[in-house]
Amino acid sequence: MTRKVSASVEYESLAAEAYSIVRQRILRGDLAMGQIISRRKLATELGMSFLPVSEALMKLEFEGLLESRPRAGTRVRIPTVQDVQGHYIVREALEVQAARLFAAVATEDEKMELTRLAIRVDSLASQPDADRYHYLSLHEKLHRRIAECARCGALSEAIEKTHALASTWMCVGRHAEGQGPRRTHQDLIEKLCAGDTDAAAEGMRRHIVSSKDRAVQRLEPYFRIGATRGATYARSARKQMAPPAALAS
Amino acid sequence: MTRKVSASVEYESLAAEAYSIVRQRILRGDLAMGQIISRRKLATELGMSFLPVSEALMKLEFEGLLESRPRAGTRVRIPTVQDVQGHYIVREALEVQAARLFAAVATEDEKMELTRLAIRVDSLASQPDADRYHYLSLHEKLHRRIAECARCGALSEAIEKTHALASTWMCVGRHAEGQGPRRTHQDLIEKLCAGDTDAAAEGMRRHIVSSKDRAVQRLEPYFRIGATRGATYARSARKQMAPPAALAS
DNA sequence: GCGCGCATACTGATATTCCAGTTTCCCTGC
DNA sequence: GCAGGGAAACTGGAATATCAGTATGCGCGC
Structure with a gap:
């Protein structure tokens, strides 16, 4: 018997359903x-039961969205500035590779499809009242399609795994800035479609790097929270760190 | 209560222990x-209990070492030629990035450490009777240290995840060929230590690409097995694919 | 002899239950 | 008023039992 949820989507297992729901809640904020x-x-x-839930949370932890300590709770991960920068270094490596392959093997139909997709993404990005999850889904789809058109399943999977985390951080404080209309993704796709692999790679590299800079800037307040957060565990930390008297001397 | 296993290693959970044991068995062959x-x-x-075992197998499936179909068994993954090539494309992206960073920020001490490590790896590779798991562990360590010296935790993690899979495929048929002594890793480290980031990146790229070619060559017989394997499921596949009579017309 | 169908013995998926460690918060003693 | 102790309520980890789907092998019918 399959179950139904809000959006009438059927899942092949309860764990998959739980995974999808929690992931959406995190991305939606x-x-x-x-x-x-x-x-x-x-x-x-x-x-x-909490077994499928546990499995789902484990997968999300594996992807980096959650952090858990044994017998002490699971929480939505608060990144450090090193986490964010490192994450974008990985994404840069993967997506530049995808861009290079895309420029080499993508068909005309695929290029047109991605151009249309880029227009929609940029359009949504400039609307301050756009649904956050909808935007993130579309943005993920754009980058995923680039990888898929690169004809490398392993690369698509790797990129997909990194994107969940990027999405979590992407929309934080986004609407507060009140940006004007942008063409960042349309520009990117244009470069990818031109046919020059080196130019495509460089275009993607710049796209990711500028994303990184914006992410670091937006997440700035959270880095302080993350640093402060440790304080709430001070008492138990002291407990843990207090060495046995015999070994202390 | 912590448990002990063969190598007297303590694990923080039963699942971690099961994970480690199964992973080692796969790598060891x-x-x-x-x-x-x-x-x-x-x-x-x-x-x-089979709950921690289940958790461990799930994690190995995430990493790509295992493949499972719901209620039909879990097996050690047999890759297709696309799997192997795609996997090395991902590794190329990640490790070239690591090489670039390494060349920029590694200290002299780290460079010396890696040079020594490379000598040991090449030495083991040329010994036909060397312990397979030992060699793979050392090889993984070499690549992991490069990433660690690049000062990017996220990149290290990403590379570590890909390496389990690479190791699974690496030793297949290795001893059958009877290769002479090589200096592949020493040459690689030399290039990484020279200080030129572009040269380091190119050196790593070539290293990975040549690894890919050798892996594809060695795994050749398995690709056929993988293709044949589907035949054993022909009967049940027919069952699944037969549509209900009412919907078929 | 060959192909189909069904019973059986597997597989993983899930629920329930219990256990051990952590955190929290109140309460006591200073 | 505050630091420290301790109980209670929380957390995740693991064990057991049960359910549902899959593969296999035997036997029946052609």
Whole structure:
């Protein structure tokens, strides 16, 4: 028996359903960074045992969206500035590779499809009242399609895994800035479609690097929170760190 | 209560222990490609419930070492030629990035450490009777240290995840060829230490590409097995694909 | 002899239950 | 008023039992 959820989507397992729901909540912002997720409560809420929930959270932790400490809770990950910069270095490596392959093997139909997609993404980015999850989904799709058109399944998968994390950080404070209309993705696709692999790679590299800079800038307040957060564990940390008297001397 | 295993290593959880054991067995070759792993039997053998075993296998499936179909068994993954080529494309992207960073920021001490490591790796590679798991561990360590010296945790993690899979494929048929002594890793490290980032990147790119070519060549017989393997499921596949009579017309 | 169908013995998926470690917060003693 | 101790309520980890789908092998019918 398959279950149905809000959007009438069928999942092949309860774990897949839980994964999808939690991921969407994080990306939508319903679960803020640092917020604690209880497996029991979530399982009760979703009407399933907490085993599939546990499996889903494990997968999300593997992707870097969550962080958990044994027997002490799972929470939405608060990145450090090193995390964000490192993450974008990985993305740069993967997506530049994809851009290079794309420029070499993409068909005309695919190029047209991506051009249309880029227009929609840029259009949504300039609308301050656009649905956050909708924008992120479309943005992910654009980058995923580039990788798919590069005809390398392993690369698509790797990029897809990194994108969940990027999406989590992408929209933080985005609407607060009130940016004007941009053409960043249309410019990118134009370069990818020109046929010059080196130019495509350089275009993608700049795109990712500028994304990184904006992400670091927007996440700036959270870095302080992340640093402060450790303080709340001060007491237990002291407990843990206090060495046995015999070994201290 | 912590448990002990053969090598007297303590694990923080049963799942971590199971993960480590299964991973080692695959890399060592005790579990051949295509071999079916039963969670129940493995759990009994390891003296634990099959829940931590299940968790461990799930993680290995994430990393691409295993493949499972719901309710039909988990087996050691048999790659297609596309899998292998795609995998090395991802590795090329990541490790070239690491090489570039390494050339820019590594200290003299680190360079010396890696040179020594490279000598040991090349030395082991030329010994036909060397322990397979030992060689793979050392080889992984070399590449991991390059990433670590690049001062980017996210990149190190990404490379580490890809390496488990690469190791699985690396030793297949290695001893059968009877290669003479090589200096591939020493040459690589030399280029990385020269200080020229572009030259370092190019050196790593060539290293990965030549690894890919050798892997594809060695795995050649398995690609046929993988293609044949589907035949054993022909009957059930027919079952699945037969549409309900009412919908067929 | 060959192909199909069904019973059986597997597989993983899930629910329930219990256990051990962590965190929290109140309450006591100073 | 505040630091420290301790109990209670939380957390995730693991064990057991059960469910549902898949593969296989035997036997029946052609």
